[in-house]
Amino acid sequence: MWDRLWVDVHLATYARGTGKPGGDDFGIIRDGAIAAHHGRIIWVGRQADLPAAPEHLAREVLHCEGQWMTAGLVDPHTHLVFGGDRSSEFAERLQGVSYQDIARRGGGILSTVRSTREASEQDLLDSTLKRARRLMANGVTTVEIKSGYGLTLQDELKQLRVARAVSQHLPLRVHTTFLGAHALPPEFTGRQSDYVTYLCDTMLPTVAEAQLADSVDAFCETIAFQPEEVKRLFESARRWSLPVRLHADQMSDLGGAQLAAQWGALSADHVEYASEASVRAMAEAGTVSMLLPGAFYFVREQKLPPIALFRQYGVPMGLATDCNPGTSPILSPTGVMNMACTLFRLTPGEALAGHTHIAAKALGLKQDIGRLHTGMIADMAIWDVSGPHELSYWIGGITPTARIFGGIPDEHRV
Incomplete structure (x- = not known):
């Protein structure tokens, strides 16, 4: 029976x-x-x-x-493991200070880096489980969790261990992503190339040998890492047989989405500034366009992602909460679906597909969930x-x- x-x-x-x-x-x-x-x-x-x-x-x-x-809903892009909060930056942005300006003076991602480094592994696990339970209550059965708030080998490993532990405490499928290329850590100020070398030669191999990551990500943007630097990281990921994804074209068109497609990335995420050439490349590669309307809404972006081009070329559109303390403090996938329909003009069918079978494709899990x-x-x-x-x-x-x-x-x- x-x-x-x-x-x-x-x-x-x-x-x-x-x-x-x-x-x-x-x-x-x-x-x-x-x-x-x-x-x-x-x-x-x-x-x-x-x-x-x-x-x-x-x-x-x-x-x-x-x-x-x-x-069950799939949340394929989150930064669920972090210490502290950045509600003060929210107040600053309401006064007209840009996200880029906050980041350049040591706020933004680096603010969360400091809090995450200071937090114990148990403290991080406790706070992450609270957030994960809220996702579960909203129908999520699979979640992707990135590192990227440690930016030292010890602290990146700490984040990834916490992410792995979530599925040991809760009935939740977890895909972990190594995002060491999230921001330049203060220890490497003025030495970005040296940090990329450290990522490729030390951090990523250690993470891979410990089997703590299911994929590798990077933040390709003017305030983060350049395409040539991302290529070096992707070459290292390929040596370790780890699939890649990319924060791409969120604030400018650096050709990040096209770069992601050239490397067969599972997804290119944000993609507000993706060009038609990038969209064509994504279509040919089967790379998912991961739309993150929570971040678009929260930082009051004006540039819409090229939805019409994604439809024209048949690029699958995924959805995720992008839950993080700085730009998308949201744990409601259905709230994200509403934002996608209201702000990006997705249809309800596209929105639900984006949080189910297309989200699964973006995690390499389309055959199972x-x-x-x-x-x-x-x-x-x-x-x-x-x-x-x-x-x-x-x-x-x-x-x-x-x-x-x-x-x-x-x-x-x-």
């Missing part, structure tokens, strides 16, 4: 990777049923097509009373809504009535 069977439920399956640019094809099955066995989806379809009565098919039958089920389809891991969320479009309607505040991780509802866990 199957382990569990959910009945009287409407399904937004994205079963064939639907959710084409500009469309709202959720892969809907009304009056459906879905079963899980040994942690994976074993059957999905119309309830009327079940091969026998529900009670004869599964050890446990759960009645959803006409609610909607989606795949992000869709309701036989053989996929049974990570799911149940919502008391009129339809999947409603998830993008509410400005945050909407949470699932149930979250299922590996076929087990959270309320069944001891």
Whole structure:
């Protein structure tokens, strides 16, 4: 018998990777049923097509009373492990001080670096688990967590160990990313090339040997690292067989998205200033455009990402909270979906796809999560809504009535 069977439920399956640019094809099955066995989806379809009565098919039958089920949400870009906060910088920006000016005088990322270095590993784990629980309450079953607030070997390893530990404490899938190329640490002031050498020759190999990272990221921007420096890091990542992603073209067009595509990056993230040439390159490489409307909103950006070009060239658009203390203090994926629709004019179908199967693609996990389809891991969320479009309607505040991780509802866990 199957382990569990959910009945009287409407399904937004994205079963064939639907959710084409500009469309709202959720892969809907009304009056459906879905079963899980040994942690994976074993059957999905119309309830009327079940091969026998529900009670004869599964050890446990759960009645959803006409609610909607989606795949568990995936948050593919976060900076969840950090110390301190930067609410004072928020007040400064409201007075007209730019993010770039704050960063140049030692605030911004470096402010969080100081707080993260000072925090103990246990303190970081405790605060990260609180944030992770809030993501889970909002329907997230998989999360990517970056380092990048340590910028020494010891502190980057500390962040990555904390990120790895999250999945040992919570029913949450975690993808860890080494982001040592986030900012220039104060110890290397005036010696950026030396720091890049240290990243490539010492930090990344140590991280890789410790098996603490699933991918490598960098911040390619005028106030951070230049394309040639990023190439050196990506060459090192390739030697260690680690996939790459890139913070690209957030504040200017340095060709970061095109660089990401040339290196077969899983995603190019932010991409407000990405050119048409970069978009074409991303389409050819299959690189996901990771949209981060929370940061766009919070720093009051004016330059919209090239949504029409992404649609024209068929570049998949992912969504993430980008949860971080400086530019995107948000833990609500549905809030992000609303921002994506309101600010970027995504459709509700594109928004949900961006936080499910496209987000899974951006983590290299599209074969296992992000869709309701036989053989996929049974990570799911149940919502008391009129339809999947409603998830993008509410400005945050909407949470699932149930979250299922590996076929087990959270309320069944001891």
